[in-house]
Amino acid sequence: MPIVRPTTEEFLPLAPATLHILLALAGERMHGYGIMQEITRQSEGRYKLGPGTLYDNLQRLVRDRLVEEVGSQDPRRRYYRLSTLGRGVLTAEIARLEGVIRTAHIHLRPRRT
Amino acid sequence: MRRVMYRLLLRFHPAIFRNRFGAEMLEIFENEGEPLRLILDALFSLSRQWTLRPEFRRECSPAVASYDNIPSFHLIEPDRLGVPALVEGGLIALAVLFGLVTVLGQEVRHPRFLIGSYYPRPHLFAADRSSLAGSGLDTIVSIRPKPEDPLRRIAAQYFKRIRVLAVLDRDQDLIITPSEIRAAPGALWRLDMNHDRKLSAEECGFRMAGASSPQAVEQAKSAFMRENPVLAALDSNHDGEISAAEVENSPATLKKLDRNGDGSLEAWELLPHAR
Numbered sequence: 001m002p003i004v005r006p007t008t009e010e011f012l013p014l015a016p017a018t019l020h021i022l023l024a025l026a027g028e029r030m031h032g033y034g035i036m037q038e039i040t041r042q043s044e045g046r047y048k049l050g051p052g053t054l055y056d057n058l059q060r061l062v063r064d065r066l067v068e069e070v071g072s073q074d075p076r077r078r079y080y081r082l083s084t085l086g087r088g089v090l091t092a093e094i095a096r097l098e099g100v101i102r103t104a105h106i107h108l109r110p111r112r113t
Numbered sequence: 114m115r116r117v118m119y120r121l122l123l124r125f126h127p128a129i130f131r132n133r134f135g136a137e138m139l140e141i142f143e144n145e146g147e148p149l150r151l152i153l154d155a156l157f158s159l160s161r162q163w164t165l166r167p168e169f170r171r172e173c174s175p176a177v178a179s180y181d182n183i184p185s186f187h188l189i190e191p192d193r194l195g196v197p198a199l200v201e202g203g204l205i206a207l208a209v210l211f212g213l214v215t216v217l218g219q220e221v222r223h224p225r226f227l228i229g230s231y232y233p234r235p236h237l238f239a240a241d242r243s244s245l246a247g248s249g250l251d252t253i254v255s256i257r258p259k260p261e262d263p264l265r266r267i268a269a270q271y272f273k274r275i276r277v278l279a280v281l282d283r284d285q286d287l288i289i290t291p292s293e294i295r296a297a298p299g300a301l302w303r304l305d306m307n308h309d310r311k312l313s314a315e316e317c318g319f320r321m322a323g324a325s326s327p328q329a330v331e332q333a334k335s336a337f338m339r340e341n342p343v344l345a346a347l348d349s350n351h352d353g354e355i356s357a358a359e360v361e362n363s364p365a366t367l368k369k370l371d372r373n374g375d376g377s378l379e380a381w382e383l384l385p386h387a388r
Contacts, residue, residue, distance in 0.1 A: 032137050033144065050151055051141045052158025055134040059169065077137060 006085070008092040011066065017049060017057050022066065022082060022090040029070055029081035032058065061086070115148040122155040127162050129169055268380035275341055276304055276318035278383065281367075289367065289378035297363040301347075301355070312355040314338055343383055346370055 014022070024030065024038035032054055039049050058080060061067040066086035072079045082090065119142050123135045142151050162169075268287045272278045280300040281289050293300070304316045313319075314334040321333055338344045338353050346366050347355045359366070372382050 032134070033141050036141065048150075050154025050158070051134075051138040052151075052154040052161075055130070055138065056158055056161060056166070059130065059133070059166075063169075076140070078133075 006064070008085070008088045011064070011089045012093055012096055014089070014093045015057075016047070017053055018061065019090075019093060020047060020049065021054065021057055021061065022086055022093075025067060025080060025082045026087070026090060029079045031072075031074075031077040031079050033077075035080070115152065116142070119148070119152055119155055122152065122159055125159055127166075127169065130162050130166075264380055264384075268384060271380075271384055274318055275343065276316070277301065277312075277343055277347065279318075280304060281343075287380050289383070291376045294364050294367050294378070297367055298361050301360045301363055310357045312360065314353060317344055317355065340385055342370060342385060343367070343378075 020039045020043070021035055023042060024035045027038075030038060032051065035058075036049050036051070036054055039047060058067060062069055062080075065083055066089055067080050068083045068086075070079045070081050120139065123131055123138060126135065138155070142148065145151055265287065272282055272285075272287055278289075280303055281293055281297055283293055283296075283300065284290075301312065304312055306316055314337050317338070319334055319337045321330055325333070335353055338348050339351065344355075345351075346369060347359055347363055349359055349362075349366060350356075355363075367378060370378055370382055
């Protein structure tokens, strides 16, 4: 039976927590607490993820192969990085959001009377 | 306290999640400065893991060997129970049991049921069928007062009639105890109303109603002294009277009536023709 690889569109749209986690991992590999701090930094403190929500999302992202667990020298912490599929999904989500923003600009443009 | 609460919430998470992320979650809790927000987050996580993430729990379930008609038990969780978990479980079970007993003990009064028979009746309890088989849920069990022993009623009248027994049985329990046997001479001398240092049939309790010939009276006295076991034993020479020597020797004589050798004389050992 041939292996069916998921397409990036199957994962869209992303939930806000998932989007923030993928964004945080877009730069470099990180452990869980690092992801939380990066999300807080990127959102300038407006979006704070709890560890329960974070690890629940990481559990699903690893299962769906959007995120990969990588080895580290610190046995107490697990490190994660974005997979190729994850990077593709994130790119597609950003493109989708850019389309949403373009549409919003068109509809919210001030009308000439 | 908040840390303990957070650890407890983590402990209730599915094992696969707890083992994988628990230590890091606890570390984050200790480093972050908003414990209430994290506790709330753990609560949501707990409900989410048990309700929305069954697929992760199935992944870790061990294969269960099937044996025909043999009940088996297995752990859903992948990790084996350790000693602390067993101790914790034991303490919780004890606490629940203690609480249950305390609650039940608060009741004012519980009805007491007694199912059984005062006397063995083998025909009522057939050994070849279950007692449950023939009884329905509406079976009524009634309890009646313990019936009086018919032998005891007869013995009470007999002890009143035979004055020797009446004085020997000081506590009137219808049993001549070893101490009462030892005190027999003193008790018997109380019956010597004419102080002739011997006990006649009348002093022992003989009564004859109606007028009879002297010969008939003597025969009745002789029968009275002969047919009542305690009198027949005390009147060892069978002369119809209990002499001073026989009174003094009464403890040894009475012990000969103790058929079962328990040291006491009971009604069945003293009644005429009783076995």
